[in-house]
Amino acid sequence: MNIVWTVLGIIGVYIYGVFLMGLGRKISARVQLRYGPPVYQNYIDILKLWTKKTNISHGIMFDLGPVFLLTGSIGTLLLIPIAATEQLMYFGFSGDIIVIMYLMVFGSLGFALAASQGANPFGIMGISRALTLLAAYELPFILGIVILMMDANSASLSNIISHQAGGYMNWYIFKQPLAAIPAFIALLGMMGKQPFDIPIAPQEIATGPMAEFGGKYLGMMMSSHAIFMTAKYILFVNLFLGGAGNPINMIFKVFLIWLFPLFVGLVYPRFKTSQAVRFFWGVPSLIGLIGLIIHWLR
Amino acid sequence: MVNVLYFYAMIMSIVLIYIIGDISKILRNILAIFIFLYSLVSTVFVNEAGFTINVMKSMNLNMSFSYSGIGTFFVILNHIAFGVILINILNNINKKRDNGFLFNIFLIFYLTTLLFMSSNLFTFFIMWEFISILIYFNIGIFDKKENSGLKYILMNALGGMSLLLAMAMIFNFTGTLDFERLSSLYYLIPRSQAIVIILLFTFAMLIKSAFWGLHTWVKDAYMRSNTCFTAYMSSVLSKIGIFGLILLFYKIFPYDYVIQIFTFYNIQFFRIFFTIGGSITAILATIMAIKEQNVKAILTYSSIAQVGYIIASFGLGYRWSIISIMTITTVHLLIKTSLFSDLSFIEYKTGQTDGVELGGLIKVIPFTFVSTLISIIALAGIVPLMGFAAKWIYFENMFISGHYIALIISFLASTLAFLYCYKILSIVFLGIINEKNSSINYFSSLGDSIVTIVNMIIPIALVIFGFYPYPFFRFMFEKISKILPSANVFLSGNFIESSIGYWNPLNIATIVVIIFVSMFIIFVLLMRKPRKVSQYDIAMSAEPVRSHNNLHYVMNFYDGFLEVVKPITSKSSKRFYGKIYGFIEDIGDVLRKLHLNSLTSKNILTGIIIIVLIIVIWSAV
Structure with missing residues (x-):
């Protein structure tokens, strides 16, 4: 029965993730005074890519890249409780946030290797930018996480969630704003939307890592992105918005957080790589550091 | 089994490798593998009490080896690493002159095994020095300019002197260098002297482990060596310093005692030094690794970074330190x-x-x-x-x-x-x-x-x-x-x-x-x-790609990142030491001038002495 719920959970997150991607395109278009594609356009795109006759491969790592990527995305999702119901707390896992953070890299590394085997310099350039961005936003993110760990005196995600029980004022977004601010700014980098869409930068490096991918490869990558993106939002809901008692609650909270990078991206133009690193290691990290010191002194 | 026979048999066999190497490559390789297996079986699979070789009976100094506990663990790791590296060496070396290299690395492996088995500080020191000298010879083979070897031996000689001084002080207060006895006699050493001993000992070990600031010898030594030897230096020899620190904090002095004597104003300086120092070593070495484009250099800095985590682990506390370190x-x-x-x-x-x-x-x-x-x-x-x-x-x-x-x-x-x-x-x-x-x-x-x-x-x-x-x-x-x-x-x-x-x-x-x-x-x-396509069949602005197009992306790999960390990467420990050297030279210059046999310098000197005398008399009054 657990397996059935697990598969249903993954499919649910996938469908919701693709929906958000489509909705994002629509909202962006409306803000830019365009009509935009229909909300369901991404479902059609993925279906089209999966069924495409022509697929081009550059070698074994190129083939395995999307498999790594999807494994990392689904694996991450399975370690994050979707809702506080028995069925959606997969594997009864109440382990460690550090495990989740390191599993999140699994898929990205595989994808990076695939892009490298594509032999397109734009792809490698994009990956080098993506990894630089990862190093940049990881600092404010880990500062936020450490403050939460200090408050809950635990690295367990379920313990961090249970510390936020008893009303929304107990959510860490309100209880620990000096942890939430750097972490939410780091979220902008994690999502890779403007102003931090440096790795793909279509006008500069021809979509970077994706340059060589088409057909089923691109379809898999879009699917993985949908799951991974939603998993990260779910993680943030668990960390800062007190988790969710049921799936509906989670859908709503994820939607709220999802709007944040979307709207920021619509307003700001793209940073340069060095500007992005300076930005993340600047004010957000400083806020996190102040939060850490204040919490420490308490 | 680990006994005197092992001690002598290994030396004889290693010499035999050198001699046979001149006669037949195949025989040499078979002998090398056989000797390695003999060492493996003797030290890993047979658990036996150690042995002692008398060196200076009158001073109660013995080379003593035992086979138990934490040393065993390092011995096993040494064999695992050397086994893999040996096969690579045997495949890579072809020329007759390479026999010297094989002889050297085998001897280092053997002495390292003995070092991990040493049951007193004297043995540890002797092995340490032999290994340092042999490494110098090995680096010298490949580095004709001999700069890297010289840099290595100078830094390690500094460490060796510190270790010798610490050892002499320990012997002076306790009358023994035996680890087992020291663990119950440490209290005989006065607190201030214990602090000096720990600082000297730690300094020596941190040089060997390439703690940031004391790492200046590492890059040249690793880069200029044969890659198989670099493998051994990075994997095993860098752990000698770590092993020494474990001996210091867990065998010679109790861990909690060390924390206690380095606690001032309720601040545990010992733990802060190791955790912060180790972490800084890790991050700076990592940044330097990102900058490099030679894979050997990347792995060299990566090695320093990983040792940084190990050093930082010493500050985690009695229980978790040792688990994390190991x-x-x-x-x-x-x-x-x-x-x-x-x-x-x-x-x-x-x-x-x-x-x-x-x-x-x-x-x-x-x-x-x-x-x-x-x-x-x-x-x-x-x-x-x-x-x-x-x-x-x-x-x-x-x-x-x-x-x-x-x-x-x-x-x-x-x-x-x-x-x-x-x-x-x-x-x-x-x-x-x-x-x-x-x-x-x-x-x-x-x-x-x-x-x-x-x-x-x-x-x-x-x-x-x-x-x-x-x-x-x-x-x-x-x-x-x-x-x-x-x-x-x-x-x-x-x-x-x-x-x-x-x-x-x-x-x-x-x-x-x-x-x-x-x-x-x-x-x-x-x-x-x-459908499989050729490596040049890629999407590049609609231009057909040919083999003459430079598509290998290596230069400026992380230029955006490196631009940000330039203030760090542009700094150099060499320059730092150069400044210290320059400062000492300047002081020397002043002193030299004072010693000049000129009227002016004599006047200055007399003037300074008079001023100092006036101050002393005035303060006394």
Whole structure:
């Protein structure tokens, strides 16, 4: 029965993730005074890519890249409780946030290797930018996480969630704003939307890592992105918005957080790589550091 | 078995390797493998009491060796690393003059084994010095300018002198250098003297371990050596310093006592020094690794960074320090043995370690790619390989012990490590293959096949112990049981736990494998098969790509990042030491001028003496 719920959970997150991607395109278009594609356009795109006759491969790592990527995305999702119901707390896992953070890299590394085997310099350039961005936003993110760990005196995600029980004022977004601010700014980098869409930068490096991918490869990558993106939002809901008692609650909270990078991206133009690193290691990290010191002194 | 016979038999056999090498290469190789197996069986599989060799009876100085506890663990690691490296060496060396190299490295291996078995400080020191001199000779073989060897020997001589001084002070107060007796006699050393001894001893060990600031010898020594020797230096010899620190804090002085005597105004300076110092070593070395484009240089700095984590672990507290030190040491030793061995094979095949000349080698040496890939994933600490277990123990306990700043620095260093990990794979194995390398014959000899198989052993172990690390931890706990009797509480069933969290490696690995296999079946086997294209068939602004187009992306790999960290990377320890040297020279200049036999200098000197006298008399009155 657990397996059935697990598969249903993954499919649910996938469908919701693709929906958000489509909705994002629509909202962006409306803000830019365009009509935009229909909300369901991404479902059609993925279906089209999966069924495409022509697929081009550059070698074994190129083939395995999307498999790594999807494994990392689904694996991450399975370690994050979707809702506080028995069925959606997969594997009864109440382990460690550090495990989740390191599993999140699994898929990205595989994808990076695939892009490298594509032999397109734009792809490698994009990956080098993506990894630089990862190093940049990881600092404010880990500062936020450490403050939460200090408050809950635990690295367990379920313990961090249970510390936020008893009303929304107990959510860490309100209880620990000096942890939430750097972490939410780091979220902008994690999502890779403007102003931090440096790795793909279509006008500069021809979509970077994706340059060589088409057909089923691109379809898999879009699917993985949908799951991974939603998993990260779910993680943030668990960390800062007190988790969710049921799936509906989670859908709503994820939607709220999802709007944040979307709207920021619509307003700001793209940073340069060095500007992005300076930005993340600047004010957000400083806020996190102040939060850490204040919490420490308490 | 470990006895006097082993002591003499090994020396004789190693000399025999050198002599036979001149007669027959095959005989030499067989003998080398036989001697290694003899050492393996003697020291690893047979558990026997140690032995003593009298050196200076009148002064009660003996070279004494025992085979138990933590030293055993290091002996085993030494054999694992050397076994793999030896096969690579035997395949790589062809010329008669290489016999000297083989003789040298074998002798270093043997002395390192004895060092890990030493049961008194005198033995430890003698072995330490012999090893240092032999390393100098080895580096000298390959570095004709002899700068790197000189740099190495000067720094290590400084360490050796500190160690000797510390040893003399310990002997002066306790009358013994035996570890077992010292652990109950340490209280005879006055507190202030104990502080000096610990500082001197630590200084010596930190030079050997390449603590940041004392690492100036490392890059040249690693870069100019034969890559197989670099493998041994990075994996095993860098751990001699770590072993020495374990002896100091766990055998000579009790860990808690050291913390106590270095506590001033309720601040535990000992723990702060190690956690912050180790973390800074890790992050600075990582940044330097990102900057490099020669794979050997990247791995050199990576090695310093990993040792930084080990050094930082000394500040975690009595219980967790030793668990973290031993786990990271093991993982690092395995990973660096594997990576450098792979690199030596690449160098053997292509004649290059510079990323600019490599690229696309996955096509010609695929199994070496797999081996490197697994080791790199473990190095990056990505779940579910063994590297993660070491990282988890380190981070959790950094948090528990309250070293939040060191935790943040270490975490950032760990994240930055992804950058150079990816860079290695990308510039060596992926992308466009260099035309010169496209005709490489992977298995041109039997030796190549054997090396490829042997180089896969450690990566396979990293996967197995990543999925199922329990036998490793139980074995480790057994070996450190004298220091830490209750270490096994850290394992609870299949869970690895700390006071703030836990995880189940088997559970996580199972999830990853199931998903990976399912996705593989769906994506690779069930979906439409792709069409293979040539490496130049890529999308590049609608322009046809030819082999003369430079598509190998190596230069300015992380230029955006390097621009930000330029204030750090532009600084150099050499320049820092140069400034100190210049300052001392300036003082010397002043003194020299004062000693000049001129009227002016005499007047100045007289004036200074009068002023000092006036001040002294005035203050006395």
